[in-house]
Amino acid sequence: MTKVLVPTVCPYCGAGCGFFVAVERERAVGIEYMPDHPVGEGALCSKGNASLEILHHQERLTSPLKRKGDGWAKITWDEAIGLVARGIGEAIRDYGPDSVAVLASSKCTNEENYLIQKLARLLSTPHIDNCARLCHAPSVVGLNRTLGAAGMTNPIPDIANSRCIFIIGSNLAENHPVISRWVHRAKDAGAVVIVADPRETHTSWMADIFLQLTPGTDVALLNGIAHQIIEEGLIDRGYIAERTRGFEEFEGSIREFNPERAAEITGVPADDIIRAARAYASSPASTILYSMGITQHTTGTDNVQAVSNLALITGHLGRPGTGVMPLRGQNNVQGACDMGALAEFYPGYRRADDPGTIEHFSAAWSAPALPTGPGLTAAEMIGAAASGDIRAMYIVGEDPANSDPSSLSVKRALEGLDFLVVQDIFMTATAQAADVVLPAAVWAEKEGSFTNTERRVQWSFKAVEPPGSALPDLEIICMVARSLGLDFDYPDAASVLAEINMTVPQYAGITRERLGKEGSLVWPCPSPDHPGTPILHSSGFRLADGRASIVPVPYRPAAEGRSPEYPFLLTTGRVALHHNAGSMTRRSPSLIGRVPDLFAEINPADAEKLGIGDGDLVTVSTERGEAQAAARLTEGMKRGVVFMPFHFPGTNILTSEAADPEARIPEFKVCACRVARRD
């Protein structure tokens, strides 16, 4: 019997590991590793190893459904698409195109995301976004401003060339496990590793210097480090003079911010701040890796800018082993942003409020009336749904009812819509609120390109057919678009990529043909003979005069602080065996079997005062609601702080909607809470 090995890209995190799906008699029968893959070298984390469990899962959606009383009725694709056309069409007719909002998916391919945002904009609604809003919107806003590009500056394997690795607000050992191998390779060659996190994590196990800061005090820590670097003359004066602007103003803004002051705010000893400053600034090549511990704050954009300030004053950019590295959480969250599935950007990060952008795409798409942005962001759409400004939503592969903060109010808002269509692979909490549910294909049941966190674009091939009458998202989007009178004539993903080559300059040279021959390409790749650009900013920045901006970042406290009623700070995050809202991993037997329930980590000294023992059921409550969890007592947790993973529905009942004023990301990482034993 012949076994065919089909190359695919892992459907979980943004590392973009490749593996082969082994197919026999049109069934996926196993996984084979890919030892020559540039990022994973054949390795795969627990989620990647368990990915086929999703492919064959009995709860997969296999037919379009419409709401019928309290249940669901299976319907044909014709009827489903008719209902979608009517639901969205009526909202446009009665309330105008502004009353429709669309959520694209950071799980879908570049081609699918390109089409989803094109569909929204051709319907004349500016309200298109994706869940990048909930993870790296501040990186998009902050890094575009300071460095002129929002992606990771250097490739993942290049971390091995670094001599000092500063990891802040990232538990990469659990969330991007393969990146650990590159950190260790650098350590083997003598690199110093600094980890800043409110919790001891498997990532801090790798640290030489561990900075256990209070949640929400990142700017204070980063400013304190910058102060010490300037104080000791460890800045790169030549680099600052040639490549940047704004240093004097920045220097003035942190003159008072010595390590002692930073220590007071962050709870990190001043000596450790000084050690970290010296290690980072004096190494020949230092890199900063960060993730949602930096971005998911009301000061998210400030945090990102404070990170880029450190790199700019020390000149740790544009060379091997250096860089500013936002680690992105989903397999195609980078691509969804590149494709313009964002409220403030058209494809290729062209600003939605720039008349030039509108003119450009009006010509490219032969569409005279494109909407000017920025539109509503993901979280704002939910607010507008609650207030009645948004009447109809089309949600593709996202689960805001679980992934957004204050999730009880999200559910109410979704249920209040006149019309909601959800396209997904499982009946998620969001789909439960829909009028029509459309069954989609998973990664191995379709083809297309995915862009990983290091801007590497890879083609993923179709291994098997989707179950029942489920269809690839690309086909569904085209059917929906045509039913709404749009001319969406795309026979396959390759034909969409050909259009992307024409309209997104960073992807101009990333053709379907080259992705087949050369395996993968790293954008920007502006022409068919361009080799791609693994390291950004090696010869200046794509900003005025080619200079990056150093930006003063004043410290602001988080939106919520401890109070007598809510004396703890709740911070949220992930574990190695689950992914995001958990609709896939909570259905995957070998993953959920290992981490079956929601837990809350708490310091044993805090627990003792509350009479809580390890494993006790506790109720965690905030102003927004309460959730049950099993207490996990750990010395690695900072006193006064509680940690809960957000893979289970309880956690986001608690989190706050308070958002960054610019990037509109909610502050998932800090809110005030109370913990009590459940008797």
Added chain:
Amino acid sequence: MAVHVDIDRCIGCRSCEVACQRVHGGSCHVRVHFVGGIASVPIFCHHCEEASCIIACSFGALFKEGDRTAFDVEKCTGCGLCSLACPFGIVWTDKIAEKCDLCDGRPEPTCVATCPADALSADGEAAPRGGQVRAGRSASSGGTR
């Protein structure tokens, strides 16, 4: 021959467990143990030179095959004596004995190939890397650094 662990590199992700389970029809022959929250050590069959499990087995189901401690499922009665005999607690019995076969028939053990942190190797002769010794010491003293 056995799978060797660099404790300094282990990130406790349990990928070895899931991968082992994937290629062994749902049964897993690795257990990742946690020390003090953040230090972690996967425990594998050591394929001992003088294996207690072989001595304990009255039915010849466990035997030496080169460097490997091999297992013949046909001869196993599920009595569980091998589980009691194993000094590392890494042979267990669920109807029949379950133990590491070093992925017989594959080019290398699946756990070694899949380990994201590059913490596992099938080559015990490799020189200890970077912080391996230091990590071992700190794991044995409670798992803090």
